[in-house]
Amino acid sequence: MILNRRTLLGVSAATLGAAALPKVSFAASGSGKKRLVFVLQRGAADGLGIVAPVGDPDYARLRGALAEDYAEAPRISGLFALHPSLTKSAEMFAKGEMMAVHAVASYYRDRSHFDGQNVLESGGTRPYERKDGWLNRLVGLIPATDASGIAISQTIPLALQGPNKSSSYAPSRLPDAADDYMKRIGNLYMNDPKLHMLWEESIATRQLAEGMDGSANMRQAADVAALTSRMLSAEDGARIAMIETSGWDTHFGQRQRLGRELSRLDTLIASLKDGLGPLWNDTMVIVATEFGRTAAINGTNGTDHGTASAALLYGGSLSGGTVLGDWPGLRQGDLYQNRDLKPTASLENVIASSVASHFALDPEITRRTLYPSQ
Amino acid sequence: MTEGKWSITLRRFGYGGKPSERHAGSPKSWLMHQINNYDPSPESLRQLPGTNQIAQQFGEYRQLRNGDQEVRRTARRALRRHVQNAIGARIATAIETPDHFSERLVHFWANHFAISTEKRGAGPLAGSFEFEAIRPHIFGKFSAMLSAAESHPAMLLYLDQAQSIGPNSRRGLRAAQRGRRRAGLNENLAREILELHTLGVRSGYTQQDVTEFAKALTGHTVPAIRGNRRDRQNRNGDMAYRFEEALHEPGTKTVLGKKYGPSGAREAAQILSDLAVNPATARHVVTKFARHFTSDDPPPALVSRLENDFLSTGGDLRSLTLALVNSPEVWAEERNKFLTPWEWSIMSARAIQPSVLQPRQIRRMMINLGQDLWKPGSPAGFDDAASQWAAPESLHRRVEAAQTLGQRGARHDARALGPELYSGIWSEHSALAVARAESPAQAMALLLASPEAMWR
Numbered sequence: 001m002i003l004n005r006r007t008l009l010g011v012s013a014a015t016l017g018a019a020a021l022p023k024v025s026f027a028a029s030g031s032g033k034k035r036l037v038f039v040l041q042r043g044a045a046d047g048l049g050i051v052a053p054v055g056d057p058d059y060a061r062l063r064g065a066l067a068e069d070y071a072e073a074p075r076i077s078g079l080f081a082l083h084p085s086l087t088k089s090a091e092m093f094a095k096g097e098m099m100a101v102h103a104v105a106s107y108y109r110d111r112s113h114f115d116g117q118n119v120l121e122s123g124g125t126r127p128y129e130r131k132d133g134w135l136n137r138l139v140g141l142i143p144a145t146d147a148s149g150i151a152i153s154q155t156i157p158l159a160l161q162g163p164n165k166s167s168s169y170a171p172s173r174l175p176d177a178a179d180d181y182m183k184r185i186g187n188l189y190m191n192d193p194k195l196h197m198l199w200e201e202s203i204a205t206r207q208l209a210e211g212m213d214g215s216a217n218m219r220q221a222a223d224v225a226a227l228t229s230r231m232l233s234a235e236d237g238a239r240i241a242m243i244e245t246s247g248w249d250t251h252f253g254q255r256q257r258l259g260r261e262l263s264r265l266d267t268l269i270a271s272l273k274d275g276l277g278p279l280w281n282d283t284m285v286i287v288a289t290e291f292g293r294t295a296a297i298n299g300t301n302g303t304d305h306g307t308a309s310a311a312l313l314y315g316g317s318l319s320g321g322t323v324l325g326d327w328p329g330l331r332q333g334d335l336y337q338n339r340d341l342k343p344t345a346s347l348e349n350v351i352a353s354s355v356a357s358h359f360a361l362d363p364e365i366t367r368r369t370l371y372p373s374q
Numbered sequence: 375m376t377e378g379k380w381s382i383t384l385r386r387f388g389y390g391g392k393p394s395e396r397h398a399g400s401p402k403s404w405l406m407h408q409i410n411n412y413d414p415s416p417e418s419l420r421q422l423p424g425t426n427q428i429a430q431q432f433g434e435y436r437q438l439r440n441g442d443q444e445v446r447r448t449a450r451r452a453l454r455r456h457v458q459n460a461i462g463a464r465i466a467t468a469i470e471t472p473d474h475f476s477e478r479l480v481h482f483w484a485n486h487f488a489i490s491t492e493k494r495g496a497g498p499l500a501g502s503f504e505f506e507a508i509r510p511h512i513f514g515k516f517s518a519m520l521s522a523a524e525s526h527p528a529m530l531l532y533l534d535q536a537q538s539i540g541p542n543s544r545r546g547l548r549a550a551q552r553g554r555r556r557a558g559l560n561e562n563l564a565r566e567i568l569e570l571h572t573l574g575v576r577s578g579y580t581q582q583d584v585t586e587f588a589k590a591l592t593g594h595t596v597p598a599i600r601g602n603r604r605d606r607q608n609r610n611g612d613m614a615y616r617f618e619e620a621l622h623e624p625g626t627k628t629v630l631g632k633k634y635g636p637s638g639a640r641e642a643a644q645i646l647s648d649l650a651v652n653p654a655t656a657r658h659v660v661t662k663f664a665r666h667f668t669s670d671d672p673p674p675a676l677v678s679r680l681e682n683d684f685l686s687t688g689g690d691l692r693s694l695t696l697a698l699v700n701s702p703e704v705w706a707e708e709r710n711k712f713l714t715p716w717e718w719s720i721m722s723a724r725a726i727q728p729s730v731l732q733p734r735q736i737r738r739m740m741i742n743l744g745q746d747l748w749k750p751g752s753p754a755g756f757d758d759a760a761s762q763w764a765a766p767e768s769l770h771r772r773v774e775a776a777q778t779l780g781q782r783g784a785r786h787d788a789r790a791l792g793p794e795l796y797s798g799i800w801s802e803h804s805a806l807a808v809a810r811a812e813s814p815a816q817a818m819a820l821l822l823a824s825p826e827a828m829w830r
Contacts (some may be wrong), residue, residue, distance in 0.1 A: 038582070114803055127801070148575060166471055180812070181777055181816060181819065182773070182808060184810075184811070184816070184820060185773050185820070185823055186809045188804060188823065188824055188825070189801070189825065191801065191803050191825070192825040192828075194712075194764060195764075195769065195825055195828060198764060198765065198766045198769045199766070199769060199770075199773075201766040202766035202767055202769055202770040203770075205766060205767070206770065
């Protein structure tokens with residue numbers, strides 16, 4: 001099925017102007033029941049660092065030291081390079097199993113993590129407008145026998161909360177009670193810029209001090225992927241899974257931290273593909289974040305809360321190997337509020353169009369169900 | 375706004391609310407009531423031993439120099455207990471008292487005239503120093519507090535004044551004849567009075583002023599540490615403080631261009647009373663005062679208003695406090711001061727009242743959070759800048775402490791307590807985090823660690 005320009009534009013034409021033209025297309029669909037994995041990047045992942053517009057003449061100027069990482073990074077188009085940590089993703093991109101949509105943003109236009117995540121997960125237009133999530137509403141759209149969703153976490157995140165069948169599961173050993181409390185503290189400080197900054201710094205310092213080496217992180221990512229694969233592979237198992245990732249709020253030390261998180265993400269996706277085996281052809285993975293980060297590097301070798309970011313799509317049946325979107329440019333006058341990548345595509349439209357296509361659902365009903373107030 | 379919210383007032387001026395606490399009147403009337411009905415010797419502190427008793431005990435301990443080890447150890451332990459008891463009483467008072475604004479003022483001024491328990495002899499006297507030299511004067515004249523603080527044995531010992539000897543005094547000359555090296559002028563107290571207690575650093579005084587002031591201060595000493603028996607057993611038996619003529623540097627002293635003496639003990643008293651009303655002192659002291667209640671960079675209009683008040687009243691601290699609470703700047707909604715570990719611990723203990731925590735447990739927590747009472751590390755006292763305390767590691771420790779406190783306060787419903795303690799400022803975000811907590815203990819921990827609980 002080919003998604004045409006009109007399907008994807010939908011509401012975005014009204015909200016973003018007619019600039020957006022993401023076009024997601026799928027090769028002949030696989031057999032059997034479709035699976036969806038939604039990976040939420042909590043903390044505002046830096047789209048400009050994940051799918052780097054190295055061909056944009058302003059990129060090196062804006063990013064300074066952060067741009068140096070991409071000298072050897074795989075170029076995936078004339079304009080873009082993938083972050084060098086995304087080695088498996090780059091292979092999938094070459095095989096057409098991955099694509100990116102750039103300069104996307106949700107309906108939300110402020111810079112609070114918590115509010116931004118609330119809008120992204122609920123599918124509303126304002127924070128706290130809705131008490132259920134779009135992923136849960138999607139569970140209600142796909143055929144009844146298939147209808148259940150699972151979150152790989154201790155509690156059900158908002159995106160999966162609602163009247164339709166959903167649950168959560170996490171091995172009891174991870175994360176432990178202290179970790180849970182610390183995560184809640186991180187969330188508690190999201191709206192207090194000073195405490196938020198201090199907290200992120202203290203966590204990063206502790207991780208370094210405690211020798212949280214890469215191998216433990218990679219094992220954990222692989223474990224989560226293996227668990228998710230088992231949940232999705234069972235005959236009467238879930239058809240929709242949600243995985244939450246964190247550590248994206250790179251206000252300082254971005255080179256090291258973004259590289260680490262992207263290695264985890266890369267391992268997570270590659271392990272999902274391995275774990276799902278033949279089911280990979282029936283699976284689509286959407287990776288998205290609540291908003292992006294500033295176009296320019298800040299004074300602490302990081303980036304601050306911004307607006308548009310990049311969304312990633314993976315899947316065995318994807319006609320990928322491309323970066324979609326209408327590139328707004330990085331000249332000063334091109335930036336949103338003179339500081340952020342300007343949104344030219346609606347994340348909600350990207351999600352609605354791609355899941356409608358993936359599950360062979362009516363695009364208009366899908367959009368209205370997932371995002372009723374937009 | 376001229377009338378603040380209770381939740382902001384109680385934390386900005388005091389140590390925060392308690393569960394189910396009700397206040398009559400307005401927030402400002404609560405402050406006024408304390409200014410007008412101040413009790414300088416609260417019941418909970420009155421029974422602690424006084425300066426003379428402790429100095430006596432310290433003097434006796436010093437005489438055991440070559441005595442039995444066991445006896446000395448027992449005496450040392452008894453002296454240390456004075457520190458622990460005074461700290462415990464100060465913590466308990468701050469948690470229990472309904473007049474926590476005046477308590478905050480006491481603690482502010484005590485930190486201005488900081489002493490340290492790390493100094494031998496000064497430690498056991500720390501509690502009585504605050505009780506006798508600071509508390510009686512928080513609504514009196516600054517000069518009275520200055521005079522009381524600088525002549526208290528805790529200060530004389532802490533800043534080495536007790537050992538200072540005028541080189542040309544009777545004792546100084548005799549020591550020189552005998553070739554004793556250690557006898558001589560010690561400028562420590564004189565310097566810190568000028569730099570920290572009155573004029574402020576780089577306010578124009580010179581090394582010459584310091585030396586001359588130090589000479590004027592010679593003779594003000596603590597009999598308990600003086601070497602010979604006649605010193606220790608002086609006529610009135612006072613081991614705490616004495617002006618000893620034999621140590622006093624003769625001659626006229628010139629400080630800040632003004633000549634003093636020769637007039638013995640009166641020289642230092644006159645210099646102090648001049649310093650107390652010096653314009654540089656006014657600026658220095660009121661800037662600290664304003665910073666404590668507003669932000670690290672206090673509003674210039676507030677500072678100059680307080681400065682004028684200080685100068686026109688000759689340093690009347692009651693008037694200064696009234697000027698503070700009548701200033702619009704202190705009623706601002708923004709909370710810019712990150713709580714010190716002391717403040718956060720006391721406010722948290724109050725929030726989980728009635729507390730099952732012992733004062734010594736609270737003290738241990740404060741030490742872990744980086745602030746041990748009366749141990750500021752320098753004569754400048756504990757830093758009053760939010761930027762000093764708001765650091766990643768200290769925040770982390772505070773968050774961990776909140777987890778422990780949360781278990782102690784788990785019988786409270788944090789969902790109800792949040793809007794009560796932080797009425798009008800309790801954010802939806804914090805409310806949600808507390809409501810989503812997995813247990814009452816975790817909810818209480820999140821409340822105590824919330825942004826609302828970290829700033830004042």
